[in-house]
Amino acid sequence: MVSASDRARDIGIKIAAKYADEVDRDARFPKETIDALKEQELLSLLIPRSLGGGGGSLLEVAEVCWILAQYCSSSAMILAMHYIMTASMLEYEGLESWPCLFMMRVAADQLLLASATSEAGIGGALRNSICAIKSDGTNFTLEKDATVISYGAQADGIMVTARRCPEAATTDQVMVALLKGQYGLERTAQWNTLGMRGTCSDGFKLTAKGPIEQILPRPFAEIAAQSMLSTSHLLWACVWLGIATDAVARARSYVRSEAQKNRNGTSPGTMRLVEATNLLQMMKANLLLGLSDCIAAQEDEAKLMSFGFGVAMNNIKISASQSVIQIVNHALMICGIHGYKNDTAFSVGRHMRDALSAPLMINNDRIMGNMSEMILGHRPAKGLMG
Numbered sequence: 001m002v003s004a005s006d007r008a009r010d011i012g013i014k015i016a017a018k019y020a021d022e023v024d025r026d027a028r029f030p031k032e033t034i035d036a037l038k039e040q041e042l043l044s045l046l047i048p049r050s051l052g053g054g055g056g057s058l059l060e061v062a063e064v065c066w067i068l069a070q071y072c073s074s075s076a077m078i079l080a081m082h083y084i085m086t087a088s089m090l091e092y093e094g095l096e097s098w099p100c101l102f103m104m105r106v107a108a109d110q111l112l113l114a115s116a117t118s119e120a121g122i123g124g125a126l127r128n129s130i131c132a133i134k135s136d137g138t139n140f141t142l143e144k145d146a147t148v149i150s151y152g153a154q155a156d157g158i159m160v161t162a163r164r165c166p167e168a169a170t171t172d173q174v175m176v177a178l179l180k181g182q183y184g185l186e187r188t189a190q191w192n193t194l195g196m197r198g199t200c201s202d203g204f205k206l207t208a209k210g211p212i213e214q215i216l217p218r219p220f221a222e223i224a225a226q227s228m229l230s231t232s233h234l235l236w237a238c239v240w241l242g243i244a245t246d247a248v249a250r251a252r253s254y255v256r257s258e259a260q261k262n263r264n265g266t267s268p269g270t271m272r273l274v275e276a277t278n279l280l281q282m283m284k285a286n287l288l289l290g291l292s293d294c295i296a297a298q299e300d301e302a303k304l305m306s307f308g309f310g311v312a313m314n315n316i317k318i319s320a321s322q323s324v325i326q327i328v329n330h331a332l333m334i335c336g337i338h339g340y341k342n343d344t345a346f347s348v349g350r351h352m353r354d355a356l357s358a359p360l361m362i363n364n365d366r367i368m369g370n371m372s373e374m375i376l377g378h379r380p381a382k383g384l385m386g
Contacts, residue, residue, distance in 0.1 A: 012071035044107035052107035069242025074198025114155035195353030237320035269334035276330035321358030
């Protein structure tokens with residue numbers, strides 16, 4: 001059987017790379033790539049085999065995101081966000097539970113899941129909601145003014161956060177799984193941005209209704225702490241690593257082409273390429289350590305909920321989002337005007353614009369502000385290994 005990484009690379013080379021510039025230029029959904037991912041059953045890679053999925057590990061889906069990002073970062077970010085939503089559904093036992101039945105349908109029909117966590121009035125504060133679930137004991141209704149729903153118009157389902165009931169505190173949240181046909185979307189803002197243009201992250205007023213079993217039984221605070229935040233930081237970082245990887249590859253090709261033109265076989269960009277390669281290696285090592293820590297924490301609930309783990313995951317996000325910009329900038333300096341132009345084999349303009357979104361996705365300043373209290377409550381490690 002062909003591995004998930006090989007399938008992703010084949011899609012990247014044959015499809016994602018072919019349409020990446022057009023997707024970016026026109027700010028359109030990368031339908032060809034997403035259709036290919038569905039055809040290759042990569043949308044269900046993280047779902048257990050017992051539920052009809054691929055039974056892939058976090059490391060496997062991370063590699064798929066990294067590979068795809070080297071060809072089209074918008075496509076890779078869409079896939080990463082889908083995997084993040086999938087991960088939030090995987091903590092339930094019993095094949096007859098609604099979340100498990102939902103995952104079976106996602107796997108069988110290769111449904112693409114989006115999320116609606118942002119809201120007018122709270123900005124990017126993930127752990128707060130203004131909208132609230134209204135329930136009659138059998139069915140629920142929900143209205144949300146979502147400032148951003150990435151690929152909301154193209155998704156097959158949307159995971160929505162809301163207050164548990166109209167009387168609940170803003171932090172007393174639940175997550176609701178909605179399928180197309182159960183919700184309506186009225187566009188309120190269009191996604192016309194510097195980078196990540198193909199994610200089509202428009203704003204919408206969302207209205208929904210459905211049976212109450214589609215309200216996930218665990219509080220959203222637990223979902224966020226135990227799976228969503230760590231998975232988000234790690235898979236986003238994989239996308240950014242993919243952007244940086246391709247930028248360095250283009251810079252390396254440029255240096256080689258220039259060296260072949262020079263009699264002494266050198267290029268002015270050689271030393272900067274060494275530095276960029278070193279930064280890329282450090283970025284990758286930091287991410288791999290984070291993935292290893294997360295996989296270990298999934299078997300240790302105390303570690304999963306610890307201050308130290310939260311600090312480590314936040315640091316992964318902050319450092320990766322800073323490193324990708326620094327590395328792409330090195331690639332731009334190496335390639336010079338050929339990297340600055342949009343019509344050369346060494347162009348890194350799209351890479352730079354996409355990379356600049358990284359510090360803004362859950363704004364780094366917000367994360368560092370939240371981490372200030374966590375740092376004070378965290379005891380430094382006594383040994384080198386932990």
